[in-house]
Amino acid sequence: xxxxxxxxxxxxxxxxxxxxxxxxxxxxxxxxxxxxxxxxxxxxxxxxxxxxxxxxxxxxxxxxxxxxxxxxxxxxxxxxxxxxxxx
Amino acid sequence: xxxxxxxxxxxxxxxxxxxxxxxxxxxxxxxxxxxxxxxxxxxxxxxxxxxxxxxxxxxxxxxxxxxxxxxxxxxxxxxxxxxxxx
Numbered sequence: 001x002x003x004x005x006x007x008x009x010x011x012x013x014x015x016x017x018x019x020x021x022x023x024x025x026x027x028x029x030x031x032x033x034x035x036x037x038x039x040x041x042x043x044x045x046x047x048x049x050x051x052x053x054x055x056x057x058x059x060x061x062x063x064x065x066x067x068x069x070x071x072x073x074x075x076x077x078x079x080x081x082x083x084x085x086x087x
Numbered sequence: 088x089x090x091x092x093x094x095x096x097x098x099x100x101x102x103x104x105x106x107x108x109x110x111x112x113x114x115x116x117x118x119x120x121x122x123x124x125x126x127x128x129x130x131x132x133x134x135x136x137x138x139x140x141x142x143x144x145x146x147x148x149x150x151x152x153x154x155x156x157x158x159x160x161x162x163x164x165x166x167x168x169x170x171x172x173x
Contacts, residue, residue: 008119015092022095022104027173030158034105037150038095041112042088044143045119048136052123060135067142074150078157 002053009049016042033077040070088115100166100173101158109151116143 019042022035044063051059080086091111098104120140124133166173 012088015089018092019095019108028101028163030101030154030161030163031104033154034101034108034151035095037147037154038091038108038112041116041143041147042092044139045088045116048120048123048139052126057132057135060132060139064135064139064142067139067146071146071150075153078150078153081157082160 005049005053009046009053012042012046012049016046029081033074033081037070037074040066040074044070088112088119091115099170101163102155102165105151105155105158109148113144113147116140116147 016039019035019038023032023039026032026035044067047059047063047066051057051063076086088111091108094107094111095104098107117140120136120143124136124140127133127136
């Protein structure tokens with residue numbers, strides 16, 4: 001059963017590399033931001049898969065916290081881009 | 088997930104990329120988490136997975152909306168047929 005999770009994890013890692021292409025070569029800031037947001041959401045699922053592979057439920061809490069941080073970071077960057085400052 | 092990543096690369100314009108990756112990621116994550124819930128059965132772990140799925144269903148589209156809103160206000164022009172790829 002483990003190798004199904006392993007296979008899906010490896011496929012996810014490959015898609016993260018696809019998104020990293022857009023992070024590097026994205027024409028503007030917005031393209032890079034969307035790519036980083038996509039990479040963030042993919043790592044959440046990767047964390048859950050790792051938690052299932054190693055049979056450790058603590059990884060789910062880590063992925064929940066990471067989902068929140070990713071969300072708040074995206075909003076903070078969006079606000080910075082619009083206003084010029086976060087405060 | 089894979090389709091979202093491929094869409095992120097091949098599509099010509101920022102708005103199309105945001106549209107593709109935002110939707111595919113949110114739904115892909117939700118379905119994967121529901122799959123994990125089915126695999127896990129009725130335990131505390133599946134409750135955490137459900138909470139994570141609900142949170143992502145709410146937060147991911149909001150984040151993409153915020154980004155596209157900022158891009159629009161910064162003057163990113165939508166792509167028309169015949170323009171060169173951005």
